[in-house]
Amino acid sequence: MKDNSEQKSQLRKGLLELAVMLVINQGSVYASDILKKLKENQLLVVEGTLYPLLSRLKNEGNLDYKWRESKNGPPRKYYQLTSQGEENLTKLTETWSKLNKSINSLIIKK
Amino acid sequence: MKKTISVNLNGQVFYLDVDAYEKLEKYLESIKEYFQSQGSTEVVDDIEARIAEKFCEIIGKSKSAIQISDVKKIIKDMGTVDDIIGQEDQSEEPKEELKIKKKLFRDPETKILTGVASGLGWYFGVKSIFVRIAFAVLFVNPSTTWLAVVGYLTAWLLIPEAKTSWEKLEMKGKPTTVNELQTAIEEKTSKVVSSVEVKTRNIVQKIFSFFGRLIKFFGILFCRLTGFFSIIFNILLIMAISVGMVFVYLYPNMPYFDFSFIKNIGAPWLEIAYVALGLIFIIPLIFVIDLSDSLMRLKWKISTQKIIMMLIIWISSVILASAIGTATYPKYKDHLNTSIEHLRYLNDIDESNNNTLTVGQVTKLDISSVKEVKIIEGNENEVKIIGSKHDLQEITSNYENGLLTIKGKNEKWFDCHDCIYYVSSVRIEIKTNHLDSLKLDNNIDAWYYPTSGNINMELGKMVGLKVEGKLNQVTLKSSSHSVINLLDATINQIDANLQTATLKTKAQIIKIKGDNLSTLIYQGSPKIISQEGDQTAKQKYILSEDGIDKLNKAVEETIINVDGSPKKIKDFDWSGALEKQSDYGFYNIYTFVKPKLNSNYFVLWLIEKEGVITQKTFVKIDNWEEVHYFNLINDKFLTINGQVSGAELEEETKKLYIDKTKGILQVQ
Secondary structure, three states, rough: OOOOOHHHHHHHHHHHHHHHHHHHHOOEEEEHHHHHHHHOOOOOOHHHHHHHHHHHHOOOOEEEEEEEEOOOOEEEEEEEEOOHHHHHHHHHHHHHHHHHHHHHHHHHHO | OOOOEEEEEEEEEEEEHHHHHHHHHHHHHHHHHHHHOOOHHHHHHHHHHHHHHHHHHHHHOOOEEEEEEEHHHHHHHHOHHHHHHHOOOOOOOOOOOOOOOOOOOEEEOOOOOOOHHHHHHHHHOOHHHHHHHHHHHHOOOOOHHHHHHHHHHHHHHHEEEEHHEEEEHHHHHHOOOHHHHHHHHHHHOOOOOOOOHHHHHHHHHHHHHHHHHHHHHHHHHHHHHHHHHHHHHHHHHHHHHHHHHHHHHHOOOEEEEEEEHHHHHHOOHHHHHHHHHHHHHHHHHHHHHHHHHHHHHHHOOHHHHHHHHHHHHHHHHHHHHHHHHHHHHHHHHHHHHHHHHHHHHOOOOEEHHHHHOOOOOOOEEEEEEEEEEEEEEEOOOOEEEEEEEEHHHHOOOEOOOOEEEEOOOOOOOEHHHHHOOOOOOEEEEEEEOOOOOEEEEOOOOOEEEOOOOOEEEEEEEEOOEEEEEEEEEEEEEEEOOOOOEEEEEEEEEEEEEEOEEEEEEEEOOEEEEEEOEEEEEEEEHHHHHOOOOOOOOHHHHOEEEEEEEEHHHHHHHHHHHHHHHOOOHEOOOHHOOOEEEEOOOOOEEEEEOOOOOOOOEEEEEEEOOOEEEEEEEEEEOOOOHHHHEEEEOOEEEEEEEEHHHOOOOOOOOEEEEEEEEEEEEOOO
């Protein structure tokens, strides 16, 4: 049987942005926290992917960061959603719920 | 024993084995190269920070130096550029099988000289025309010519020409056709390049990629700035041309700039010619603005349609303008030539000391056909003549027994509907102890600053004379639209003979004789003696034997009638009288008297055309400070500039209608 990892990664890719915004929405977090969450949920293959994504979300005005001191080591960037980001997230989650419903119904019909 | 290297990552110091260091450096270099080209250096910093964090964890597990296995694991976790792009990049573009690294070559296919410009164009992803424009701009500017020449020659010597298809591909950075790619690949696999050649070429390439970025940065900056300022400059130029043309259209008959004859061309051809002429200048500027815009954006922005359209409009404008021009030119040839000639002499003013005349004591003056004369009485003796070189050549002067005669060339006068201008640029400044007699003729503006004594004045046509200072007695003969303003001069007695002239004075004794086109305006309460045959309107109405008494009475009565509370003529401060001449020639002149503090009324006499006083009337003004000036538009109404309020003027700035039958002002 042909390996369908390509399809899987395509699926993950599409949802990664939503996932990242959801993690950030839980509270002000820094990159490693996000990576940890995403890895736990097996949404991420390589860590490097996150950074361009964060940069893009920031440039689109969906999120913002603040520098905060850490106990050991240099200060870290703590990300949080902007009001625009929160709005977009609400819309995205709505879309996701609808999508989820319709896909599920398709699965059940099968 | 292994050698370690200390590395500063995200502000922290780590020790790496040499092989680990090399691996990491390579990895970070690839990351940097990709993301910096995307313009997001932030991502590079973030990734470095993350790697630093991971290093900390490793060191935390009691290791002293980072080993290659650690770095390998980290790279696996973080993902290579390809991994990251593969996941992040949402675009469905198929991955390019062949990685072509852009290199700098000279392009023999699109070259004009040696292909340097087109090669640089390919390398920087800019249309080669801009590189050429940049070179041209550098070359044309004398201070940077050397830069263009040296830069070009160096580039020509150092940059190799793209000879093979593969090199051409490298030059362009990407295949432009499928065929091109195929032949290039075939060639590459078959061709063996000598290693020495490759080496030298690599060095050149490295130098260029190092300086390339620098040059690219400044090149882009240069293009953008040049474009930007060029746009601003050209927009301003268009505005200036438009304003200038509108100005000439509205006021074609300014002194020294008399193109008033164009009015005779008549509508609509004059207007059409104007628009066409404007377009002839403005359309090329619009094109230059478009070019600059393209230069600024580094992208060709002008559509062919636009160019064609502009060309059509421009050519039609040229045809129209030249057609109207040829049709009207013979008729107005002389006018045009004279106008242009005067324009040419206008700025050619000679202020050098050579123009000082050496003469003895000047007691008599006879000057005609110059622009300005200034006479200052004092201890000095000097005669200075300033003007354009052309006009100075036309000047003749003669000195004999205290009489200085200076005559300009009596050139052709311009005749138009409302104006007559003699165009001369000559100014004369005379310093002398005392003048006995002053004769001015033919369109002169003159200022005279006397100190004492008597003078005999004779003023010819179109002479405006203003006198400031002290004089005992003045004998004046004045004719042909001359205006003599003696309001700032303290004079005991004036003996005036006016022929179509206007005299303003506050002399204590005025002996007057004038025709019915002459006007006398006075301030204060002088003794006015009418000579036999005098027809000046003012005298008729006011200056007869009991004129002043009659006037005083009339004013008093008027005020009582309107205000209800009697006021006397004493309330008016005659010495504070103001005066202003209408801007429209010599006829419409009025004067008014400013009242003292305890009255808000003032009396207004209107001295109209032909010197007839038609009305004396009054206006109530509450706030004098805000009244700037009065302006008589014609013999029907006048405007008051400034804030005016009171019983008679209900609104602020208004046109006042003069009701001739009742002799009062009506607010409109």
